[in-house]
Amino acid sequence: MTRSKATSIRWTQVLAVAAAAIVSIAACGGSTSGGSTANQPPTANMKPLASIGAGEGRLNLIAWEGYTDASWTDPFTQQTGCKVNAKYAGSSDEMVTLMANGGGGQYDMVSASGDADLRLIYAGDVRPMNTALIPDWSNFQPQFKSPSFNTINGVHYGISLQWGPNTLLYDTTKFPTAPTSWSVIYDSKYSGLVTVPDNPIQIADAALYLMKHQSSLKITDPYELTQPQFDAAIALLKQQRPLIKKYWGLASQEISLFQNGDVVVGAAWPYQTSTLKAANAHVNDTIPSEGATGWADTWMLATKAPHPNCAYLWTKYISTPKVQAQQAINYGETPVNSKACTEMDAIQAGSCAQYHADAPASYFNTIKFWKTPIATCDDGSQRCLPYSKWQLGWTSVTA
Template identity: 65%
Template sequence: MRRMHRRHVFVAALAAALCVPASGVSSAAGPTMITKAGKNEGALNLIAWEGYTYKQWVTPFTKATGCKVRSKFGASSDEMVTLMRTGQYDAVSASGDASLRLILGKDVRAIDPKVIPDFKNFIPALKAPSHNTVKGVHYGISLQWGPNTLMYNTKKVKPKPTTWGVLYSSKYKGKITVPDNPIQIADAALYLAKTKPALGIKDPYELNDAQFKASVDLLKKQRPLVKKYWASAGDEIDLFKSGGAVVGASWPYQTNTLKTAKAPVSDLIPKEGATGWADTWMISSKAKHPNCAVSWIKWVSTPKVQAQQAIYFGETPANTKACAIMDKLSKGSCAQYHGNASAKYFNSIKFWKTPQKDCGNGQSNCMDYTKWQQAWTDIKS
């Protein structure tokens, strides 16, 4: 296997060498798979979700490796894909609705998971998930995962909400906030899957014409109830602090930050279930600091950093060894963030993925992501 691999690398390199003077266009094979890490380059440019590059684990990383980290927060998966295509960044913490687009766009490099020592301790579901592994080739290393939650003000919202329906009812009109993101259509579809079974929605990312229309109509009805479509996590935190919103769709990060600031908020997964994310660190095919990027992925895969990030952001680590450290850092946090959760819980979350024409059941009458984006502009207008 290993030998064959080398030959592949050789052939690809030869092809690339022949190609460059002829046309100046990179070869179809693209950059080679990363199979080992060399000397660190001293710098690293990252695109990350807000809260993923906290100084608590970035500072010791720089100290240990000499890689100076510069990170830019991506506000949405769409923005992350666009930023990665500029070629100015080395790696990205891509969610499932961005990772496949990056792979098909040849924007990211394949990596041999053997390079990452902690990979063997990852939960089985995140070793080769379909959002970052294509035909057995890994294009990144899984990081963390978690659900999108329903956050509410415990003083203003009574009784405690149990359903996503609270975001579609006029009870809290003008006090609702939801993300400004086309992938929100999946949240509406998930709600409809449970409340209107006649539509037959099985996967909230694979919607046919009628299912899609029903979801979009629901969101159009929600439009006048919404105080503000939040663009960044900070936006939603401000809204809850100032009293502009009392209930909204959120990430655990906002709840954690607001709780630290002593705001009366709580969050939960409503009875209809939740959409969620499973993030992957991916290395750009144009990375100028690939070795630092590999070092970074090694670093964030270690149980300690996995635990720190899980507690800071409020998500579940991919590394099973992180659980014990989480409990040491903050008692009961492993159970709180489902660090020891079963495969059943993992499967109950509908992870973000890029909607495609191909419905996955042999039919190709589903709405693709361009349709989702157009619909989102329509909903907001």
């Protein structure tokens, strides 16, 4: 299947292989088209690296903005000789697109979030990794060693990195005390003063709100929505649309919206808060009483990674307590390595508690982590709406 895909990408050969491609897609496409995840991922039987060899001198990464900061990539290059080239992606969808066809022989790794992981795994774009080659893996908090979003049937398709909540960002001149509910972003009082991400996964934020405020819908998981639950979330978002100044696509857009006073409240990442605060903007963020959606990121290895040794060296390096701490403070997120806490406090006193690196599992449980919506609900029925429906629904809200 992988081979037929690779060749048929070239349009000149499309006609010649069209028949073969249709046959092969009909044969293997059926297993995934319904969004079923019961089968083995295509790369499940690929042998992971047994030992790390000499670095290839280069490493091409797809990452979130801020994940390949020079303060930790430069020492890595000095230590290993692997020069880091990063391509920033603005959304999980974009990451999946860039990783299509196993990274195309161009990209080595991707810092994918939970809502992209399963799509990458079941498309065969990422390959199993050997946790024995990552010494710090044994120091990871237990829920990040083999989480269901990157480990299937005991096979690890990546190494967990960092996690954190999607926060409510607000202007402190308009909100002297922190808002306690997400209701502020659905309140007509703030008409034209709200911003939320331009991302279909935002439907889950609406579902999380409805989970607490409209119990008759019986939403149990904001990523597993049946048609009536989905319709209610879309209706809430359509009602929110007149309040929206702009749906932001890049973190920098939201930063300038707050800086210029165009909005006073919005859904954000901790990165925006720390950047705005560094620029002396009067903002703060909070996790309201309903809880929050969040992300848990994983470094995943492309099936066609051209520099696998550098990729392992990178994963080994980024998992060490000191680098975990640096990234956590720089971005405003929580490291998965339990030993990073003391390193964080060494860099910036009190940061371990501030970013919840020492928080118990109960804190982790308050966050609903991004995952790919699929047709199969938790109860095994096929009544849930798959991600493609979420995309269409989101377009109908924002258009």
